[in-house]
Amino acid sequence: MYYQKSIKDTYLKTETNQSTGLSKEEAKKRYEESGPNALVEKKPKTKIAMFISQLKDTMIYILFAAATVSAILGEFSDSVIILIVVLLNATIGMIQESKAEQALEALKKLSSPFAALRRDGKIIEVPATELVVGDIVLLEAGRIIPADLRLISSINLKIEESALTGESVPSEKDCKYIATEEIGVGDQINMAFSSTSVAYGRGEGIVVHTGMNTEIGKIATLISQSSDEMTPLQKRLEDLGKLLGILAIVICVAMFGIAVFQKRDIVEMLLTAISLAVAAVPEGLPAIVTIVLALGVQRMVKVNTIVRKLPSVETLGAVSIVCSDKTGTLTQNKMTVTKIYLNNQLKDVNELSLDKDDLFINGFVLCNDASTDNGSRIGDPTEIALLDMGTKVNVTKEGLETSNPRINEQSFDSTRKMMTTVHKTQNDKIISYTKGAMDIILERCNKIILNGKIENINQNHIKNIKDAATEMARGALRVLALAIKEDDDSATEENLVFTGLVGMIDPPRPEAKDAVSVFKSAGIKTIMITGDHKDTALAIAEELGIADSETQCITGSELNDLTQEELNQKVSNLRVFARVSPENKVMIVKAFKAHGNIVSMTGDGVNDAPSLKTADIGVAMGITGTDVAKGAADMVLTDDNFATIERAVAEGRNIYENIKKTVLFLLSANFGEVISMFTAIVVGLAAPLQAIHILWVNLITDSLPALALGVDTKDKDIMRLKPRDPKESLFANGGMIFTLYNGLMIAFITLGAFLYFPIQHLIADGTQVTLASIKTMLLSPNDIMHAQTYAFITLGTSQLFHAIGMRNTNKSLFKMNHFDNKAMILAFVTGLALQVAVTEVPILIEVFETVQLSLTEWIDLLLLSMVPLVSHELVVLVKTIIRKTNK
Incomplete structure (x- = not known):
């Protein structure tokens, strides 16, 4: 540790001549041994590699299988649509990723192009990359420090180190100082560090570390070692993909077993089973999720937030810990x-x-x-x-x-x-x-x-x-x-x-205190992590409402005495971390993550970059932030306003809720299709729907209504809720029961519509209504076509009504402002018009093998299709009664 060595010892250690510096020959020899004074570049990912990485997802694999099966069944249009969805999804992801991960490049740009130094007794200028350990570098105001130096001369020398240490004022340097113990970077006043700048005075220093061995090099190493983790939403969708994959296999096996047992045409039943398996998978889901996230990104721009990675939008909504740098983030970075x-x-x-x-x-x-x-x-x-x-x-x-x-x-x-x-x-x-x-x-x-x-x-x-x-x-x-x-x-x-x-x-931002208060009511802890002194950090933290006692504060030197496991045990009671190093920041983020928290880290300096990458979501300042911080972050605040994070969290929470609504809607709708088909076949009836009917219904429900749910406006109380558990399933809090309930309801009203035609005609003819008589009647091509039209119309229309209720499962339809979501109105009207078209337009009647319906029939089917809305009102009423009873 050179900050613990005297100037004389540093000369001896680096084998440097005090008056002449290194000789040209010795410098060349050392350069050949150590290499250039530069950061090691990370090999960039190719566009092809980025594109392929977007396809590594269980849901995508299932969609590829669905496209293949659709092609085998002759449904080439469906196969093409699925492939377009997959490729569009991957392209959007690739574009987002290609803009990201440039932190090391930004670090490289920070290095000084030239340095003034003493060699062979002469003052010369050389490219900073040619510096070696032992070179004596001359410093003056405005110069960028080209390597880590042990100062040997300091005349009123002040160095701007805020990007590295987080200190709000330049550090006064003293070459005569010798530390007696290990201390943090910010306290090493006899050292000058690579990529910082001379603010005042002049001095000289001996190069003691170059390239990746400098403090900035250590940060570069930390950044490169940080691995990208899946976001909570990606994990949930991955789990969902696996579940749907298993379901598809179970359906195929079950249907094949039924075919053997009922002595049906095995090939025909196998194709039907595969069609059902394909129907079980909402092929529009990945595209809907991507579009919802992309639209969320656009909305984030309006609240001064640039999102560099699509899934980050949703991740921010799951945050339970916001770790924030002090200088320039919670404070104004202005003495x-x-x-x-x-x-x-x-x-x-x-x-x-x-x-x-x-x-x-x-x-x-x-x-x-x-x-x-x-x-x-x-x-x-x-x-x-x-x-x-x-x-x-x-x-x-x-x-x-x-x-x-x-x-x-x-x-x-x-x-x-x-x-x-x-x-x-x-x-x-x-x-x-x-x-x-x-x-x-x-x-x-x-x-x-x-x-x-x-x-x-x-x-x-x-x-x-x-x-x-x-x-x-x-x-x-x-x-x-x-x-x-x-x-x-x-x-x-x-x-x-x-x-x-x-x-x-350096005073707090006026709006930061309100943001901290909102976070507290939303169950989110704000943590201050800074390179500044303990007293300053604690004073700002107390004023903002982050901490209320000194026991909640710990310094970097104290952290250095703790193992990761020991910090994990203590971290829950800590709110302020002062005088910390970049390594300490990474350690702190890991400690909070060890308790199952989703951690956001905000910052603006080079020293924040490793922790920005380690956190679940890194948020950099756009105005005062360094290129390094922006490159390592998932999101960038264009106004450097801590309060903007609060608005972004609210947006993130809303996006997750919308995606969850969309997923549950699509699954309950597709589950209804599968159950209605499966039940009819199990009892020996003809299929209530043709393959083209299923594909059509999926087209009108998996697109506009699902997308309308995805862009729904946020609830005004969304920031009064506690953060959701990051391990929470999409089916948590009754989601599975809700999906099964609504799926079964849609299935039964679809089957009801399918059986309504033969039953009413059997009654009209005076024939006893039995399963056998229904089977016999449905052998007639005209009757089966009529019954399937009823089922087809009811299935599609009931899902449109179901989408309206899905906007808020805890609020009555009469208390919702339906004009808040004009997209839903458009989706409903368009979907209903398309359903009418397939029974009224001759060419479509022929394509879909439907029959024209009378006004009375339409009224009957519409009333049957409205059952999901009636059910929604009853469920809301029961929930309201239960809430009032428990008060």
């Missing part, structure tokens, strides 16, 4: 003055008055090297925060410097922890302003200004100042002090007049 202390009073910054507090304001604005002129924000974040404080009362640095030009200065350095600027006022008076650490400034003050009057400073004043600073520190505010000196242009920092304090912090 802001929130408290001030002057005239012996601790006040909110909004209480500043230009008339009364002009000296205080002018001092912090003028003793400042940052700039916000013309909208550009250049300089240290703490100094920019002071300029923003001035802007609140319409004071700008550029305006002040015109009337109060700087005539002398002492720049800030990490040893003095102060800076001083001297100015000439409009009245030709001289005033100097000194700002810096409170304790250092206070030691240099012998006077204090109170309400415009300068007094000698006493112990009571000092106590009040320290109490105010302590109060600010408790709120995790960064404290700076200001002092003045008049009539001295030397910029000396003695005998100063204490003026006041400011306290600043």
Whole structure:
């Protein structure tokens, strides 16, 4: 660990000459041994490989089998339709995947193209990829760090490391520091890390790690090691595919057994069995699910969310843990003055008055090297925060410097922890302003200004100042002090007049607190994971309502002492993780997942990328997020707003509910078809439906009504429900009973319609109604055609009515707003019109072998087909009575 070594030991370890650096020959030798200073590229997946991967699904295999069987039966149109569905599904998935997984490429782009270094005693520039361990690299403001360095020189050096560590302000570096124990990356102030940037000052460092051995390389390794897991919905659909596959085999075997037992034509019965098996599989389901997810993606864009992987839409709806980075996600990533202390009073910054507090304001604005002129924000974040404080009362640095030009200065350095600027006022008076650490400034003050009057400073004043600073520190505010000196242009920092304090912090996003509260009511825990200090993290967490005590906070150093299993046991009681490394973040996500949670991870930095990939769903910030974070994430928030995640979760929950409704609708409808056919054949009757009838009904119900259910509007109470169990089956909470019940109901009214024609004619003829007499009557081609038309119309129409009730199985039809789902109205009208067409249009009557129906017959069949709606109302009534009884 080079941060635990002295500069001298680092020279010895890396075998580097202090004054001349490496020789050209030695550098070449080391390069040949270690290779280029670059990240190992992940071999990209080809478009063909992406396409094939979309076909590796049980449901897809079943559909391929269905297409093959349909072709064997001569139903080529059905076979073509199924294949089109499969190929469209795979193409959409391939397009989505081809946009994803570019995290390592983004990491590669972060590396510095050139580096200034000392070789053979000369300062030269070389491509960063040619650096080797032992090279001495020169650093200055604006430079990208080309490799991991042990600093050997640091002059006011500050390095912007937020993308790597999560800290909201640049890290002050000190080459003389030597750590006595293992510490996190953010505390290694004698190190500079690859892909970070120099914000201020200058320095030199010895290359100690290159390529994949750097901290950024370790992150790249973590990203490449993360494997993609199936989403909860994919797992449920995979299980459903297996179930339907088993069902299809059972149907074939059972029908073949019946054929042998009843001494029927075995070949004919085998073809019928295969037709039923195909009918049992809702071939439109994968396409419907894909379309519903794709439409969900479009709706997500309206709530400022870009989805990179289709299944992520639904996964977000199952989230029970939201792990969020602090800086830039829960906070504004903008240091802001929130408290001030002057005239012996601790006040909110909004209480500043230009008339009364002009000296205080002018001092912090003028003793400042940052700039916000013309909208550009250049300089240290703490100094920019002071300029923003001035802007609140319409004071700008550029305006002040015109009337109060700087005539002398002492720049800030990490040893003095102060800076001083001297100015000439409009009245030709001289005033100097000194700002810096409170304790250092206070030691240099012998006077204090109170309400415009300068007094000698006493112990009571000092106590009040320290109490105010302590109060600010408790709120995790960064404290700076200001002092003045008049009539001295030397910029000396003695005998100063204490003026006041400011306290600043990277504040929470105003809307984040409401989002955390909504998550809490929805049974979702918000977890803060940050590279920032414990006190700062805990203060923000308490303000947002994420945590309420210090016992809920743990640091990275404490995590390093725990095994994964030990953290798994403790994690349920933790809410804030501070000063953590990228490895710690992955460990935390795994710990929450070990308890069966669906975990979302949000972040914007390079350091967040491995955990974004490890989480069930990674959410990156679109504005402040690095390309690495976006490449590793499943979703990107275009407004960097934590509250947007809450809206996305609601959308995700609605999408799952819609898909579940669609699945149950399709299965109950197809189950009804199978049972009606199976029952008729078992009792020795002719088939109530022809193959073309089944295909037609599947066409009108597996398309528009199913799709209409898939795009249904969300319930207003959807975020008051607890997260569903990720292992929950699509048939959970009565789903299986519901499917069987509705399937049997549709089957029996279809059989009822099929038997209605022969029974009413037998009664009219005075013939006894028996199974034998019905069988005999159905031997007539005209009678069987009439009976099958009844069954055909009733089956299709009853499923259309069933789809309306499926919109909300807990709400009466009379309490639903049916105009909220105009797609359902269109689907119903279109489906009914198509059903009418097959009995009224001559060419269709011939194709479908149906008969023309009278108005009376249509009324009778429509009334029979409405049974699912009557059933829906009765079930809702029973549920309502039970709920009221249990209250």
